[in-house]
Amino acid sequence: MTSCKINCWHNRTFEPEAASTAFLAIDMQRDFLIDKDGQPNEMARIIPAFSRLTEAMRHWGCLIVHTRESYAEDLSDVSAHKASQGYVGRPGPFGKYLIRGQHGCDFVDELKPLPGEPVIDQPGFGKVHGSGLRELLQTNGITHLILAGVTTQCCVHSTLREAVDAGYWCLTVADCCASPQQTWHDAALDIIASENHLFGSICDLQDLITNLPSKA
Numbered sequence: 001m002t003s004c005k006i007n008c009w010h011n012r013t014f015e016p017e018a019a020s021t022a023f024l025a026i027d028m029q030r031d032f033l034i035d036k037d038g039q040p041n042e043m044a045r046i047i048p049a050f051s052r053l054t055e056a057m058r059h060w061g062c063l064i065v066h067t068r069e070s071y072a073e074d075l076s077d078v079s080a081h082k083a084s085q086g087y088v089g090r091p092g093p094f095g096k097y098l099i100r101g102q103h104g105c106d107f108v109d110e111l112k113p114l115p116g117e118p119v120i121d122q123p124g125f126g127k128v129h130g131s132g133l134r135e136l137l138q139t140n141g142i143t144h145l146i147l148a149g150v151t152t153q154c155c156v157h158s159t160l161r162e163a164v165d166a167g168y169w170c171l172t173v174a175d176c177c178a179s180p181q182q183t184w185h186d187a188a189l190d191i192i193a194s195e196n197h198l199f200g201s202i203c204d205l206q207d208l209i210t211n212l213p214s215k216a
Contacts, residue, residue: 002061006171006211008201010193014171016144022063022137025054026127026149026156028111029068031097031104033150038093043150043178047110049205050176053148054111056209063140066113067120067127069155070100077123125155128162137168144169146208148176153188160192160199170200173208 002018033044040047057064071078071088073096078088090097094104100121113119122131137145145168149156156177163170172192179185192199 002213004211004213006201006203007207008171008203009174010197010202012197012201014144014169014201014203016062016146016169016171018061020141021144021146022065022140022142023054023057023146024127024149024159025050025064025066025111026147026159027067027069027151028107028149029098029105030094030108031092033108034093034104036093043180044108046150046176046178047108050148051110052209053173053176053205056212057146058114060212062146063137063142064113064117065120065133065136066107066111066117067122067131067133067149067155067159068105068107069098069123069125070105070121071098071123073099073101125158126162127155127159128166134166142168144171146171146173148173150178151184152177152179153184154179157188157191157199164199171208172200172202173205174202175205 006014008014028050033041035041075089082088088098092104095102098105118136120127120131120133128134145163147156147160147170160170160172174189189202192202
């Protein structure tokens with residue numbers, strides 16, 4: 001059996017099947033998780049849990065998609081508003097910040113995609129629209145999404161909102177997400193649960209793993 005019932009926050013359940021579910025591993029990149037001195041930052045604390053989640057998803061047999069917030073070397077895909085903020089392309093410990101092909105733009109070593117696992121590069125926060133991801137999900141018959149990554153209040157939340165509007169059933173794994181400030185993380189989770197869970201369900205990693213069968 002590859003279907004399951006996952007116990008979620010606030011007495012909810014999420015009932016996905018492996019064949020119609022995708023795990024979105026959102027932006028687990030060096031530029032987000034390693035500080036300017038080359039050391040893991042506070043958000044990097046989720047890497048071990050995220051690795052457990054990724055392996056559980058692989059054993060279950062669902063589609064796994066890795067995403068990166070990334071921009072062109074010439075900054076041609078950077079909006080005027082983002083350009084005014086000055087963070088895209090700034091010098092970082094691994095080269096230009098969030099620029100495709102730079103070491104920092106790639107995933108941390110512990111979370112490299114396996115061969116055959118799709119990677120979505122998107123010059124923006126939300127990963128569903130305009131990136132090819134929605135077409136990939138449609139081609140694979142995906143109806144349910146499990147989301148985790150960084151940052152909770154930005155790229156995870158932006159992707160989640162797009163996914164809900166596109167009609168997907170969504171589950172956010174709370175302790176496999178992180179923000180630079182805990183208050184932002186907590187607020188983002190509160191918003192997911194607002195108005196009778198307008199943006200889907202929330203669970204903790206252990207509840208997901210406990211209820212997840214292995215693929216046949």
